[in-house]
Amino acid sequence: MADFGTDLEVETFRTEARNWLEANFPQSLRGATGIANALMDGPAPTGDIQLWKERMGAKGWGTPTWPAQYGGGGLSAQQARVLQQEMSRIGAFNPLMAGMGVTMIGPTILDYGTEEQKQKHIPPIVRGDVRWCVGYSEPNAGSDLASLQMKCEDAGDHWVVNGQKIWTSGAQYSDWCGCLVRTDPTAKKHDGITFLLVDMHQPGIETRPIALIAGASPFCETFFTDARAESDAVLGKLNNGWTVGKRLLQHERASQTGAPSGGGARGTPLPDMAKAAVGVDADGRLSDLDLRTRLSRHQMDAKAHGLTLARAAAEARGSSSPSNAASVLKNSATVVAQTRAELTLEIMGYGGLGWGGEGFTQDQIDAVRGWLSGKAMSIYGGSVEIQNNIISKRILGLPDTTAST
Numbered sequence: 424m425a426d427f428g429t430d431l432e433v434e435t436f437r438t439e440a441r442n443w444l445e446a447n448f449p450q451s452l453r454g455a456t457g458i459a460n461a462l463m464d465g466p467a468p469t470g471d472i473q474l475w476k477e478r479m480g481a482k483g484w485g486t487p488t489w490p491a492q493y494g495g496g497g498l499s500a501q502q503a504r505v506l507q508q509e510m511s512r513i514g515a516f517n518p519l520m521a522g523m524g525v526t527m528i529g530p531t532i533l534d535y536g537t538e539e540q541k542q543k544h545i546p547p548i549v550r551g552d553v554r555w556c557v558g559y560s561e562p563n564a565g566s567d568l569a570s571l572q573m574k575c576e577d578a579g580d581h582w583v584v585n586g587q588k589i590w591t592s593g594a595q596y597s598d599w600c601g602c603l604v605r606t607d608p609t610a611k612k613h614d615g616i617t618f619l620l621v622d623m624h625q626p627g628i629e630t631r632p633i634a635l636i637a638g639a640s641p642f643c644e645t646f647f648t649d650a651r652a653e654s655d656a657v658l659g660k661l662n663n664g665w666t667v668g669k670r671l672l673q674h675e676r677a678s679q680t681g682a683p684s685g686g687g688a689r690g691t692p693l694p695d696m697a698k699a700a701v702g703v704d705a706d707g708r709l710s711d712l713d714l715r716t717r718l719s720r721h722q723m724d725a726k727a728h729g730l731t732l733a734r735a736a737a738e739a740r741g742s743s744s745p746s747n748a749a750s751v752l753k754n755s756a757t758v759v760a761q762t763r764a765e766l767t768l769e770i771m772g773y774g775g776l777g778w779g780g781e782g783f784t785q786d787q788i789d790a791v792r793g794w795l796s797g798k799a800m801s802i803y804g805g806s807v808e809i810q811n812n813i814i815s816k817r818i819l820g821l822p823d824t825t826a827s828t
């Protein structure tokens with residue numbers, strides 16, 4: 424990667440990015456809200472969203488720091504930050520975020536894949552032609568993931584997979600699944616696990632969507648019955664899947680460190696929402712002292728989280744590799760996001776009870792559903808308690824008192 428950092432280089436790239444985005448981000452999508460979330464959890468996009476996806480995919484800017492030889496943007500971390508700033512400026516979102524390809528599976532293939540696996544799997548992820556899910560959790564293996572039992576046997580020229588996964592996000596829409604499977608049942612529980620790349624389009628795989636509290640069904644029970652994986656489907660070494668699997672989790676957590684800033688419902692700053700709902704005192708301050716205190720504390724937490732995120736990025740010296748610091752940031756992002764959702768609902772008063780029907784605005788309904796779906800943030804990608812275990816063991820060096828992380 425060429426050195427990139429003088430003010431002139433940054434501003435030259437900023438101009439290039441700004442011009443390209445102005446020319447290519449469809450007018451119809453400007454100011455639209457909620458599309459990025461709908462893309463993550465829903466079926467394939469259509470219309471201008473699909474057009475935007477094709478343009479970003481061809482440019483490689485949905486995966487800005489991935490190598491250009493596989494279709495990625497080939498940008499430095501600093502250029503990618505400039506691109507993100509320019510996208511935020513006009514409200515553009517990354518349309519390649521459906522499924523787990525860009526955030527988790529792709530980076531892990533880049534870390535551990537053979538050259539053939541990179542050439543086969545990375546370009547379709549860059550273009551958004553395929554969608555991936557992650558098959559880790561099982562009914563008896565969540566936090567204690569190494570207890571997983573899904574069986575994978577060598578059939579000579581291919582692998583045969585039997586068992587069940589659960590909470591598989593987007594499995595019903597996915598073309599491929601990155602799974603952890605047990606290839607050596609006689610080995611110790613963290614050994615004998617292999618990371619397998621499985622084609623979802625086959626009769627041996629059945630997905631059953633599970634309804635969530637927020638009303639959607641973004642994840643599934645996934646059943647494998649004599650499902651087939653090709654002989655080149657092992658990512659990393661056979662029986663070394665625990666190492667590969669942990670790497671994917673670091674990438675997952677790194678992608679979950681952002682927290683919403685500024686707005687409550689429809690981007691209106693929370694203090695403004697609160698002042699409109701509760702009123703102000705003679706000095707123009709929010710009249711409810713208790714709410715004012717909690718809002719101030721939240722604003723400080725959000726600011727501290729944002730600054731820590733920026734510091735971690737600066738300390739990584741431009742490297743886009745994740746580290747255990749992602750566990751700290753995932754936990755603080757969770758607190759900020761969930762507190763913001765709670766405060767938004769509280770400020771909305773009666774509107775914060777909206778679930779559907781004509782008595783509520785779409786903003787109110789979205790806020791309630793967002794508050795409910797946000798509860799999952801302290802569970803997925805490893806729960807808050809599991810991140811705390813990782814922080815104590817791998818960052819603080821405290822004694823290991825669990826066998827699960």
Ligand SMILES: Cc1cc2nc3c(=O)[nH]c(=O)nc-3n(C[C@H](O)[C@H](O)[C@H](O)COP(=O)(O)OP(=O)(O)OC[C@H]3O[C@@H](n4cnc5c(N)ncnc54)[C@H](O)[C@@H]3O)c2cc1C
Nearest residue numbers: 557558559560565566590591592799802803804806808825
């Ligand atoms: C919205 C959503 C999407 C998800 N998507 C996927 C996906 O795509 N693919 C996938 O494989 N999985 C997915 N998951 C599953 C997720 O990874 C697990 O739910 C999570 O790891 C917790 O496992 P569990 O549900 O079995 O809870 P458990 O492991 O049973 O934990 C129950 C409680 O006990 C606590 N606990 C457990 N062990 C410890 C310990 N050692 N120390 C302290 N506390 C502990 C936990 O923190 C938690 O509070 C998703 C989950 C959600 C909610």
